[in-house]
C-alpha cells in the first residue's frame with residue numbers, strides 16, 4: 031500500500047467491482063499511487079471492504095494501459111492516431127454503413143463497468159439518433175433473467191427491498207449465490223445478523239461453496255431444478271394456510287393458475303425432494319423454515335440467472351413472496367444480487383436491447399414520450415438484438431459495425447472462440463478500452479479509443495439496492511484517455527447530432543438522465559430520480575449515496591433502507607396488480623451423453639474480477655488461487671484417472687481448455703466447476719467462454735452458463751514449475767502456462783512435455799544474453815537463474831510434474847554465480863519460496879501452511895485465535911469461511 035502524501039485530500043468514491051457498491055476512501059500519494067480504505071459513512075459497507083476492494087491500490091498503475099487512440103494500418107499493425115483522426119474514422123465508418131445497410135447493421139456492446147452517464151449517452155445515440163436498438167451489454171450474461179422476471183411479475187424492473195432487510199430478516203435464503211466470494215461485504219452482513227439475532231441461513235446451490243459451509247441448511251440440489259423447489263414450496267405454503275389471502279386478492283392476479291402449475295410440477299415434498307435430488311428431510315426443514323419465518327429474504331444471483339430457464343426460476347421465487355405477502359416490508363422480499371458495479375445503472379438508462387430508456391419499453395406511448403424528450407429524429411420502434419443474437423448476426427455478416435465499450439466479449443461470451451472468429455468479419459470494429467491488449471482488442475479491432483479508468487473518471491453507479499453513489503476521480507487522466515461519455519458524444523456530434531450531444535460534463539448528462547426519469551411520470555414508472563434533475567455542478571460533486579425513487583417535490587432524500595416497493599401493492603402493470611407467472615417444468619435444454627457425460631458449471635473466485643485486467647495486476651490477489659482449475663468430485667476424478675493438482679482437458683461441443691485439477695467433494699458427482707477469469711492474456715488455454723453453450727432463456731436472452739454438457743480427460747506433462755522474469759515472455763508452443771502477478775516482474779506457472787535440455791537452450795537465449803546464467807541439472811530437476819549486476823534478474827525452475835515440487839532454494843545457484851563474480855540474495859530466494867504457498871488471507875498475506883500449523887500446534891482453535899495469532903481474517907473477513915474450514919479439516923486429519 032502506498033503511503034499517502036501528507037496533505038493529499040481523501041476522495042470518497044465507489045468500488046468498481048461487484049454489485050454491493052461499497053464506498054471507498056482514496057487518498058492519492060501524488061506519485062500515481064493511492065491508499066485505500068473503506069468509507070465508514072457509506073450505507074452499503076459502513077467502512078468494510080473485501081479482499082478485492084482492499085487491494086485496489088495495487089491496480090491503478092499504468093502498465094499495459096492504452097494511452098492514445100490507435101488505428102489499425104493496412105499491414106495489420108496498430109498505429110497511434112490523433113483523437114481527430116480516430117473520431118473521424120469512427121463517424122465516417124458508421125455513417126457509410128448506416129447509409130448503405132441501414133441502422134440495424136450497427137451494434138454497441140456495453141458493460142456494467144460503465145458509469146451511468148457513459149451508458150446514457152451511448153443508449154441515446156443508438157436508440158434515438160442512429161435508430162437501432164442493437165445496444166446490449168454484458169449484463170445480459172449476468173442479470174437479464176432477473177430483469178425479465180421482475181418485469182413479468184411487477185410490470186417493471188424493480189428491486190423491492192434494501193440491504194437493511196438482510197439485517198432484519200429471520201430467514202435468509204441464498205439461491206445460486208456464492209455470496210461469501212462474490213458479494214463478500216454483504217455476506218458478512220448476513221453473518222452478523224446470524225450471530226447477533228440468530229437469523230437462519232439456507233443455501234440452495236448444486237455446489238457446496240464456502241457460502242454453503244456457513245449455512246444452517248444446505249440444499250445441494252441437482253442442476254437446473256430451482257423451479258421445482260419453489261413450486262414445491264408454493265404448494266406447501268398453500269396447503270398449510272400460510273398464504274396472505276388479502277394481499278393476493280387485493281394486489282395480484284394469476285394465483286390460481288400459478289398454484290395449479292406448481293402442483294403439476296411439484297405436488298408435494300417427496301416429489302420435490304426427488305426432482306431436486308435432495309433428502310426429503312432437508313426439503314421438509316426448508317419448507318418449515320419458510321413457513322415459520324414471516325421475515326424472509328430470498329436473495330438470488332447468477333446461479334439462478336445464468337440459465338436457459340432463468341426467468342422462470344426468478345418468477346418461481348417471486349411467486350412464493352407474493353403469495354405470502356412477504357414483499358416490500360422490513361426484513362422480507364425477493365432480492366436480486368447484481369453482479370457488476372453498475373448493472374443497475376445500465377438497466378436504468380435502457381442499456382439492454384429490450385429496454386428503451388429510463389425503465390420504459392417499446393409501447394407506442396413510451397416510444398413517443400422518449401422521442402419527444404430527446405427530440406430524436408430516428409427513434410427506434412422495436413427491440414434490438416440481445417448479446418448472443420447480436421454476435422450471431424455478426425457471424426452471419428448482418429451486423430457490419432460493432433463498438434465495444436469496457437468489456438471483453440472475446441473471453442466472456444458463450445462459444446467465445448467462434449465469436450472471436452466472427453469479429454474478423456466486421457467492416458468497422460471499435461473498442462473503447464483501458465488496456466492496449468486483451469482478447470477483444472487482439473481479435474482485430476480496427477480502432478482503439480483510450481477510455482478513462484476507475485480513479486480517473488467521474489460519474490455515478492447504482493448498486494443492488496437501488497443506491498446511486500458517486501465514483502469520483504482522484505488521479506489525473508493519463509496520456510490522452512477520455513471519459514466514455516465524452517468519446518461517444520464526440521462521435522455523435524460528427525454524425526450531425528451536435529445539439530443533442532453538447533454535454534459539457536458528467537453532471538450535464540446526469541441531469542438529463544434524471545429529468546427523463548420524471549418526464550410525464552405520474553407515479554406510473556418505478557424509476558424516478560427527477561428530484562436530482564436540477565442538481566448544480568457543486569451538488570452533483572457532493573452527492574451523497576441516495577436510493578431511488580427520488581421524486582421532484584419529495585422533501586428529504588431517503589437514505590438506503592428507508593424506501594421499499596409493493597408493501598401496499600402499487601405494481602407497475604396497467605391495473606397496478608402483480609402477476610403470478612406459472613413457470614415451465616424444469617428441464618435442462620441440453621442433455622448429457624456418452625461423449626459429454628458431465629455438467630460444466632462456471633463462476634467467479636474470491637479474489638479475481640471478470641477477465642482480470644484490473645485484479646490480475648495485484649500480487650496480493652493472485653496469491654489466493656493463482657492458476658486456472660477445474661473442480662471435480664473425487665469419484666469422477668478416480669473414474670477419469672485424474673490426480674489432484676494434475677492437469678485435465680475439459681471439452682464441450684464448443685471448445686476445450688487445459689486446467690489444473692482440484693479434487694473436491696464440494697462438487698457433485700457428474701458436475702464440474704471452472705472459473706471464468708482467465709484469458710489468452712493470462713493463460714495458455716483457459717478461456718471457459720470457449721466451452722459454454724449458446725442456448726439462451728426465451729424471455730431474457732441470458733445464456734445457460736451453468737450446465738453445458740462436457741467431458742474431461744487427464745493431460746500428462748513431464749515437468750512442471752515456474753519462471754520469473756522482468757518482462758513478459760513468449761513461451762514455446764505446447765507449454766501450459768498461467769501468468770501470476772508478483773511484486774516485481776512477471777511470473778508464469780509452467781508445465782511442459784519437453785525435457786530439461788530444451789529448457790536449457792530456452793533459458794540460455796531468453797535469460798542469458800545480457801545476464802550471467804547459473805544452471806543446475808539434478809536428474810530431471812532443472813534450475814536456472816540469471817543475474818545482472820549481481821541481482822537476480824530471472825529464474826526458471828522445473829521438476830517432474832507428477833511429484834511434489836521441490837523447495838526451489840536458489841541459494842545453490844547463488845554460490846555458482848558467486849564463483850563467477852555474481853551474487854544472489856539468499857533472502858530473496860527464501861521469500862519466493864514463501865510466496866508459492868497458497869495465500870488464504872489476502873489482506874495480511876497469511877498462507878495456508880501458517881494457518882494449518884497454528885491449528886495443528888494447538889495455538890489456534892478458532893478463527894478468533896487465528897486472528898489474534900496471525901491477523902488472518904481480521905480485516906475484510908473474506909477468508910473467514912475458509913479459515914473455519916481449515917480448522918475443521920485439520921481437526922479431522924489430526925484428532926487430539
Ligand code: SF4
Nearest residue numbers: 045047048052080083
Ligand atoms: S464487496 Fe468487495 S468487490 Fe464488492 S463492492 Fe464491496 S469491496 Fe468491492
